[in-house]
Amino acid sequence: MLLIPCPWCGARDESEFTCGGEAHIRRPADPDALDDAHWADYLFMRANPKGSHRERWCHSHGCGRWFNVERDTVTHGIVSVYRMGEPPPGGDGS
Amino acid sequence: MAEPAPGVELRICPPRGRIDLRGDPADPAFPTAVAGVLGFELPSTPNTSRSAGAATVLWLGPDAWLIETERAMEAAVAERLAQALPDLHCSVAAVGDGSVAFSVSGPRAADVLAKGMTLDLDPARFRAGHCARSLLARIPVLLHRPGDDFIYEVTAARSYSEYALDWLHDAALEYGDAAGSS
Numbered sequence: 001m002l003l004i005p006c007p008w009c010g011a012r013d014e015s016e017f018t019c020g021g022e023a024h025i026r027r028p029a030d031p032d033a034l035d036d037a038h039w040a041d042y043l044f045m046r047a048n049p050k051g052s053h054r055e056r057w058c059h060s061h062g063c064g065r066w067f068n069v070e071r072d073t074v075t076h077g078i079v080s081v082y083r084m085g086e087p088p089p090g091g092d093g094s
Numbered sequence: 095m096a097e098p099a100p101g102v103e104l105r106i107c108p109p110r111g112r113i114d115l116r117g118d119p120a121d122p123a124f125p126t127a128v129a130g131v132l133g134f135e136l137p138s139t140p141n142t143s144r145s146a147g148a149a150t151v152l153w154l155g156p157d158a159w160l161i162e163t164e165r166a167m168e169a170a171v172a173e174r175l176a177q178a179l180p181d182l183h184c185s186v187a188a189v190g191d192g193s194v195a196f197s198v199s200g201p202r203a204a205d206v207l208a209k210g211m212t213l214d215l216d217p218a219r220f221r222a223g224h225c226a227r228s229l230l231a232r233i234p235v236l237l238h239r240p241g242d243d244f245i246y247e248v249t250a251a252r253s254y255s256e257y258a259l260d261w262l263h264d265a266a267l268e269y270g271d272a273a274g275s276s
């Protein structure tokens with residue numbers, strides 16, 4: 001069980017949260033210009049790294065807020081937590 | 095022989111008014127207008143409450159608060175808020191009928207709650223004026239510690255209230271649940 005530091009509420013148990021999957025996925029600026037393969041890539045294909053992963057989480061049974069978590073998928077260690085709209089502490093999240 | 099003092103007392107709180115308030119605290123007009131109605135500022139520190147006069151306001155999220163009033167005052171306070179916030183991007187909803195509050199009090203109150211909650215209920219951490227939405231025995235609740243006493247208020251959806259009360263009675267049994275016979 002993870003202890004997740006909500007940016008507003010502090011450390012709370014994982015059972016209060018919902019994981020929303022990979023963070024920083026950008027909707028294509030012009031979807032009509034995409035072929036099926038690229039559209040499918042945007043909709044369905046996700047990174048599945050062994051190690052550091054940036055994810056969206058929602059404190060659904062707490063303050064109700066979405067935010068970002070950088071988590072190590074091997075150790076489950078939480079590297080950083082940052083609010084929506086904030087750049088990832090390690091950079092390269094645009 | 096006298097019965098030992100119970101470690102926990104459970105009570106169903108009388109019906110109260112509740113107003114769900116949402117708005118942008120970064121828009122200065124919003125907190126100002128609300129304070130004009132309530133007579134005090136909205137709590138901005140996460141997971142804290144503020145109380146004055148006939149109203150208590152609990153922080154639910156960065157843009158969400160719950161205002162508790164006397165049952166008979168709910169409609170009037172909601173109406174005054176709605177009138178004070180005419181053109182702002184916000185929402186005022188009277189929701190008092192939707193939930194039930196329980197009072198869990200006594201020296202072992204936190205021990206009872208801790209059986210079904212993952213919140214840190216250390217009295218030095220969950221202090222007077224602290225509140226939090228969380229899960230109690232898998233149902234969503236709002237927990238509030240209004241004062242320094244070991245009195246905790248658990249607010250749950252009305253549809254879960256029977257389950258919540260049954261669960262609390264069972265959890266309190268070993269500490270001498272004073273309301274167990276009621």
Ligand SMILES: [Zn+2]
Binds near residue numbers: 007
């Ligand atoms: Zn939170």
